[in-house]
Amino acid sequence: MAVAQRLFAPRPTIVVVVLASLSLIVIDRAGANAPTGEFRAVVRDGFASMSDTAEWLWPFDSSQQVRDLEERNAELAGELEALRATSRQAVDTERQRNDLLALLALPTPADVDKVAAPVIAMDSTNFDSTIELGKGASDGIAENMPVVTAEGLVGRVIEVSESRSSVLLITDSTSNVGVRVGATGDVGVAVGTGSGEHLRIDLIEAESPVTDGDVVVTNGRQGSLFPPGLLVGSVASSRAAELDLRRDVTMVPSVDFQRLDNVMVLKWESP
Amino acid sequence: MIHLSSERWITPSSGSSRRLDWHGSRRLRVTAISIAAVVVQHGVMPDITIFGVHPDLLLLLSLVVAITGGADRGATAGFASGLATDVFLSTPLGLSALAYALAAYGTGVLAADADDLPWTVGGLAALGTAAGVSLYVMAASLLGGLDVSATRWLQVTVILVALNALLAPMLAPLLARAWRTRRPTPW
Numbered sequence: 001m002a003v004a005q006r007l008f009a010p011r012p013t014i015v016v017v018v019l020a021s022l023s024l025i026v027i028d029r030a031g032a033n034a035p036t037g038e039f040r041a042v043v044r045d046g047f048a049s050m051s052d053t054a055e056w057l058w059p060f061d062s063s064q065q066v067r068d069l070e071e072r073n074a075e076l077a078g079e080l081e082a083l084r085a086t087s088r089q090a091v092d093t094e095r096q097r098n099d100l101l102a103l104l105a106l107p108t109p110a111d112v113d114k115v116a117a118p119v120i121a122m123d124s125t126n127f128d129s130t131i132e133l134g135k136g137a138s139d140g141i142a143e144n145m146p147v148v149t150a151e152g153l154v155g156r157v158i159e160v161s162e163s164r165s166s167v168l169l170i171t172d173s174t175s176n177v178g179v180r181v182g183a184t185g186d187v188g189v190a191v192g193t194g195s196g197e198h199l200r201i202d203l204i205e206a207e208s209p210v211t212d213g214d215v216v217v218t219n220g221r222q223g224s225l226f227p228p229g230l231l232v233g234s235v236a237s238s239r240a241a242e243l244d245l246r247r248d249v250t251m252v253p254s255v256d257f258q259r260l261d262n263v264m265v266l267k268w269e270s271p
Numbered sequence: 272m273i274h275l276s277s278e279r280w281i282t283p284s285s286g287s288s289r290r291l292d293w294h295g296s297r298r299l300r301v302t303a304i305s306i307a308a309v310v311v312q313h314g315v316m317p318d319i320t321i322f323g324v325h326p327d328l329l330l331l332l333s334l335v336v337a338i339t340g341g342a343d344r345g346a347t348a349g350f351a352s353g354l355a356t357d358v359f360l361s362t363p364l365g366l367s368a369l370a371y372a373l374a375a376y377g378t379g380v381l382a383a384d385a386d387d388l389p390w391t392v393g394g395l396a397a398l399g400t401a402a403g404v405s406l407y408v409m410a411a412s413l414l415g416g417l418d419v420s421a422t423r424w425l426q427v428t429v430i431l432v433a434l435n436a437l438l439a440p441m442l443a444p445l446l447a448r449a450w451r452t453r454r455p456t457p458w
Contacts, residue, residue, distance in 0.1 A: 024365030173418035
């Protein structure tokens with residue numbers, strides 16, 4: 001009883017802390033121009049500087065030669081990713097050939113400028129699927145730019161500071177990607193489940209002939225944050241739910257998110 | 272019984288300037304430990320998973336501060352630690368701060384009565400961890416659009432509870448040393 005009384009007794013510290021937290025939440029939810037975005041960027045850059053300093057001070061890889069080799073290696077890895085990405089486009093070539101006829105006036109992923117960026121950190125928390133890139137606004141990266149590897153779509157940039165950027169993976173539970181499935185081109189939305197293993201595809205009609213193994217690519221419809229034709233993954237299971245107008249469809253992403261070393265940020269702006 | 276009272280490390284001193292030094296030094300020590308925890312959490316923990324779960328040093332730190340320093344200090348530490356977590360998350364800033372502050376505050380209140388209860392530091396940390404994780408998931412689901420399955424929630428809670436119950440007794444003496452003061456504190 002005494003514990004309960006003390007727990008709920010108003011004490012200045014907890015009242016101030018709760019009010020401060022709620023104020024921050026309200027301000028941060030105001031949108032992209034919220035002042036908290038600037039605060040995040042400053043802290044991230046500060047942390048990046050600290051990490052860089054620690055890395056520089058660390059005697060085992062601080063020699064200039066090693067650093068030069070690392071930079072060269074990152075550049076080459078980026079170029080390799082670009083080349084692989086180009087060759088992977090052929091997976092969907094047959095269908096894209098027809099689609100592109102209708103999209104001649106629109107830019108395709110191959111036309112878009114790219115920035116190769118190293119993945120410097122994976123998510124450090126348990127309910128968020130994000131990665132940290134070692135490049136930021138100074139390299140031309142901006143919010144909502146798509147991020148890919150040779151294997152396919154990784155996610156989109158959600159936070160940018162001067163030298164770092166944060167990418168929301170497509171497996172995150174808040175991620176939605178407009179997709180097209182299989183040879184029929186059924187349109188749906190790939191929704192992250194937070195598990196890191198599979199995604200759910202919503203809005204596929206019950207009578208759709210979607211089957212296991214069908215290729216899933218971005219649909220790039222108007223307003224989409226992603227260009228059309230980016231490989232997202234393949235269908236893992238598909239069944240028509242009883243008394244439901246939609247199919248239960250799950251997919252596995254084509255990217256292995258545990259083995260991300262370098263990625264490409266597409267300087268794509270939704271038309 | 273928990274034998275982590277800062278009285279164990281009380282060192283006699285005299286004079287007001289000496290007292291000010293103690294208070295300044297105490298804050299400095301706790302701040303240093305907190306910064307180290309932030310660096311380790313965001314620099315090392317991303318590479319460490321235990322059954323698919325990253326350890327959460329910042330929540331652990333808030334709870335141990337609450338256990339060794341009291342509810343008010345715990346709430347402040349929870350707010351700061353949560354904020355350091357929020358900066359790297361996609362959910363709104365302040366969600367982890369709110370969850371960690373409330374969990375640490377509650378743990379601090381319970382810790383004040385621990386003499387009358389058969390709980391140890393590990394037990395209190397376990398309870399606080401379950402509260403912290405659950406409060407975060409609920410707040411993030413309501414206000415941040417987070418969609419977490421019950422299985423994942425349970426998985427994270429169980430593993431972090433076990434981990435923090437093990438680690439808290441090791442971290443508590445360090446924090447208790449950092450809090451040492453001239454006068455006895457509740458802990």
